[in-house]
Amino acid sequence: MAEMFELKIIEPDGMFFEGQASFLEFTSVMGEMGVYANHIPLTTILAPGVMKIHNDGQVKKAAIMGGFIEIQKDRITVMAENAEWPDEIDVERAKAAKKRAEERLQKKDAGLDTARAEAALKRAMARISAAK
Amino acid sequence: MATMREIKRRRGSIQSTQQITKAMKLVSTVKLQKARGRAENSKAYFEYMYKTVTSMLAKAGDVDHPYLRGGDSENIGIVVITSNRGLAGGYNANIVRMIMASELPKEKVRLYTIGRKGADGLARKGYIIAADYSDVIDEPTFADAKEIGKQLLTDFAKGEIGEIYVAYTEFKNTVSHVPKLMKLLPVKTEDLQTEQEEQEELALMNFEPNEEEAISLLIPKYMTSILYGAFVEAVASENGARMQAMDSATNNAEEIINDLELKYNRARQGAITQELTEIIAGAEAIG
Numbered sequence: 001m002a003e004m005f006e007l008k009i010i011e012p013d014g015m016f017f018e019g020q021a022s023f024l025e026f027t028s029v030m031g032e033m034g035v036y037a038n039h040i041p042l043t044t045i046l047a048p049g050v051m052k053i054h055n056d057g058q059v060k061k062a063a064i065m066g067g068f069i070e071i072q073k074d075r076i077t078v079m080a081e082n083a084e085w086p087d088e089i090d091v092e093r094a095k096a097a098k099k100r101a102e103e104r105l106q107k108k109d110a111g112l113d114t115a116r117a118e119a120a121l122k123r124a125m126a127r128i129s130a131a132k
Numbered sequence: 133m134a135t136m137r138e139i140k141r142r143r144g145s146i147q148s149t150q151q152i153t154k155a156m157k158l159v160s161t162v163k164l165q166k167a168r169g170r171a172e173n174s175k176a177y178f179e180y181m182y183k184t185v186t187s188m189l190a191k192a193g194d195v196d197h198p199y200l201r202g203g204d205s206e207n208i209g210i211v212v213i214t215s216n217r218g219l220a221g222g223y224n225a226n227i228v229r230m231i232m233a234s235e236l237p238k239e240k241v242r243l244y245t246i247g248r249k250g251a252d253g254l255a256r257k258g259y260i261i262a263a264d265y266s267d268v269i270d271e272p273t274f275a276d277a278k279e280i281g282k283q284l285l286t287d288f289a290k291g292e293i294g295e296i297y298v299a300y301t302e303f304k305n306t307v308s309h310v311p312k313l314m315k316l317l318p319v320k321t322e323d324l325q326t327e328q329e330e331q332e333e334l335a336l337m338n339f340e341p342n343e344e345e346a347i348s349l350l351i352p353k354y355m356t357s358i359l360y361g362a363f364v365e366a367v368a369s370e371n372g373a374r375m376q377a378m379d380s381a382t383n384n385a386e387e388i389i390n391d392l393e394l395k396y397n398r399a400r401q402g403a404i405t406q407e408l409t410e411i412i413a414g415a416e417a418i419g
Contacts, residue, residue: 030341
């Protein structure tokens, strides 16, 4: 059995997940990352993406919309701005949001807030891939 | 002595006022329960956020970043959180008083008001209001906090304000609400380094991307969460304060009603006695 660590996912409205995990996959602003127990202490910023919580062969997926993560040797704390389980996600809505964001990015209007549209696109994509 | 009719009318009017205060008390009790639940649920997030960010900044003490150094402007931005509605006892007045009692010079203060009562009160005292977001407090969301936090940081970056404070009412428990003035930026690293127990962990912490970039990304999140935390606590305090105010108003009305009831009975008794005396006197005169 792989060594376990304690995982807490906290969002502004309360505790989202609290429990044991053996491996955690997520997307940081630097790219995709995977963490086992006994990782070096690290704080990094999260990008919108799918978080996969591995626990003895079982995998739980969640869509995480930004925040940051603090990794300690035996515990990981995720401060998510918003987190959703796949069954909470409205895929149709996410697809519509994705389309809207893509259109806005393609049109390149003068008043376009590129960063905002890109963030919306990333969030929509995170939701869609978590729900799959 | 007031006539029976006058007393009766007065009692009726106070009774209907009491019904209103009673209803308002019930409404704010329900709202308080909801708001308190929200404040308690979100507490974990803020406490952790505060702990992480402060310990991180304590470690990054030698990084030269505007968020740690303070802005170029002498102006002070204060986010003032009050309510849109009155009848909440001293809830709004306490915040106004706290800001006036603070040693921040009036000319340099730029207010970002949330809640019409505080905005009106402070504007009357001659404070300058930079922006108003009063609609937010009816139902504060995390997105609202993000928006306002972003605006504050934009003004900070533009050099319009050099320091950022937030004034809100801390929710201790149902009966105790404390107005609080909290400094958000610049973060004073000297104050933070006193947390000895954290030192050991601090020495080992790594950051990705590098510290400076991490600070740039983390501070807006930190601001947002502190603001959101202040919102939910303020809403809980507002309803707590209103509940208390309405409770004592209901009790006071009860007292006045009892008093008037007594006066009314006395006046009625007086009128009966007088009538009797008149009848007897009349009967005697005839007989």
